[in-house]
Every structure is written in structure tokens, then in C-alpha cells.
Amino acid sequence: MAPIPGSGLAKGLAVTLRTMTKKSHTAQYPDAQPDLPPRTRGVIGLFEENCTVCMLCARECPDWCIYIDSHKETIPAAAPGGRERSRNVLDRFAIDFALCMYCGICIEVCPFDALFWSPEFEYAETDIHDLTHERDKLREWMWTVPEPPALDPGAEEPKELAAARKAAEKLAATRAAEATQAPRAAGADPAPPASGTDEPQPPAEGGTA
Ligand code: SF4
Ligand code: SF4
Numbered sequence: 229m230a231p232i233p234g235s236g237l238a239k240g241l242a243v244t245l246r247t248m249t250k251k252s253h254t255a256q257y258p259d260a261q262p263d264l265p266p267r268t269r270g271v272i273g274l275f276e277e278n279c280t281v282c283m284l285c286a287r288e289c290p291d292w293c294i295y296i297d298s299h300k301e302t303i304p305a306a307a308p309g310g311r312e313r314s315r316n317v318l319d320r321f322a323i324d325f326a327l328c329m330y331c332g333i334c335i336e337v338c339p340f341d342a343l344f345w346s347p348e349f350e351y352a353e354t355d356i357h358d359l360t361h362e363r364d365k366l367r368e369w370m371w372t373v374p375e376p377p378a379l380d381p382g383a384e385e386p387k388e389l390a391a392a393r394k395a396a397e398k399l400a401a402t403r404a405a406e407a408t409q410a411p412r413a414a415g416a417d418p419a420p421p422a423s424g425t426d427e428p429q430p431p432a433e434g435g436t437a
Pocket of ligand 2: 279280281284338341
């Protein structure tokens with residue numbers, strides 16, 4: 229059957245009228261900030277203290293956009309006769325966000341929880357070279373990483389938290405013990421016993437109470 233002349237126009241007008249009466253979903257960015265979910269892949273933050281320079285993230289990155297430089301440092305033996313140890317010291321850690329495809333593999337493979345997603349996304353640059361974020365900038369992003377969601381009630385405490393809690397309790401106990409010993413050490417130096425014996429001496433006559 230041949231289409232009725234003007235039916236296409238009528239259909240188009242019907243769609244226009246229908247949409248005109250609906251509420252708009254346009255986000256008024258940048259006047260209104262978007263309400264992003266906490267696991268949004270915005271930018272990567274580096275928690276440098278956790279990084280052991282194992283290079284896993286750089287090796288697994290499909291875009292080869294993680295640059296790491298390091299050197300070895302020798303730590304003297306803790307006790308006489310012990311062995312010296314060597315450790316990696318981080319010299320450079322950078323991510324080129326012009327190449328990054330936000331796959332998250334580096335964060336997944338990091339065995340020491342040194343990399344995190346932040347939902348921050350406002351880091352556009354006019355010069356592409358500025359999209360290579362060095363370690364200081366990557367550390368700054370760490371402060372924008374949201375807290376992890378609370379554990380389910382009755383869930384087992386994660387082993388990292390349990391280890392951190394035990395270490396904090398041990399430190400607090402050591403500090404408390406030091407605090408109680410400090411006044412004793414300050415008031416130490418008791419006068420030697422007058423009679424040369426270890427027995428307590430009676431107070432001297434005429435002394436004040
Ligand atoms: S998110 Fe993917 S592409 Fe980007 S740095 Fe990590 S591993 Fe490389
Ligand atoms: S995988 Fe983690 S610990 Fe290893 S170099 Fe990368 S950020 Fe550092």
C-alpha cells in the first residue's frame with residue numbers, strides 16, 4: 229500500500245511533541261558536577277609507599293604507558309654476622325594518560341595495592357606531553373580516591389587490616405610501656421641505704437612528715 233502523503237511529517241511531529249513534554253536529562257556540566265559512581269575509572273593514583281618496584285604493572289600494561297626507573301640500595305645487616313640486604317628504590321614512576329586505555333590491568337595485577345582508581349576526570353591538557361603524570365602528580369590523585377565500601381556485617385576481616393590493626397596495637401602497647409617507665413627513670417637515683425643494708429630504714433627522728 230502506498231504511504232499516505234504527509235504521514236512521515238506527522239510521525240516526526242508526533243515524536244517532537246512527545247519529547248518536548250518529557251524532562252530533559254542533559255547534565256549541566258561544568259555548572260553541575262556529575263554524580264559519578266565510586267568505581268569510576270577517571271585517573272590512576274599511586275600510593276608510593278606500597279610500591280616495591282616489582283615492575284609487574286609496567287610489564288602487563290598493554291599500551292606500555294607506565295614508565296618506571298629504579299636503583300638498588302644495600303641495607304646493612306641488622307645484627308653482627310648477619311647478611312646485607314638489597315632493596316629497590318623508586319626513581320621514577322609515570323603514566324602516560326595520552327596512551328592509557330583505562331583497562332585497569334595495572335591496578336588488578338599490582339600485588340601490593342599501590343595503584344588505585346580515582347573518579348577524577350578533569351585533567352585535560354592543551355599539550356599532550358602534560359598528560360604524562362609523574363609520581364608526584366600520581367600521588368596527588370591518591371587523595372581523591374574514595375574510601376572502600378564498608379564490609380558486609382559478619383564478613384571476615386581482610387588480612388591486610390588484621391595485620392595493620394595488630395601492628396598498631398603492638399605499637400600502642402610499646403608506647404604505653406615506655407610512658408610508664410619514663411617517670412620511673414626520671415625519678416631514679418635513690419639515695420644509698422645509710423646502714424649499707426638493703427632493708428628499709430625508719431624515718432629520722434625530728435623529721436617532717
Ligand atoms: S589502565 Fe591499562 S593501559 Fe592504562 S596504565 Fe593501566 S594497564 Fe596501562
Ligand atoms: S605492580 Fe605495584 S608494586 Fe609493582 S611496580 Fe607496579 S605499582 Fe609498584
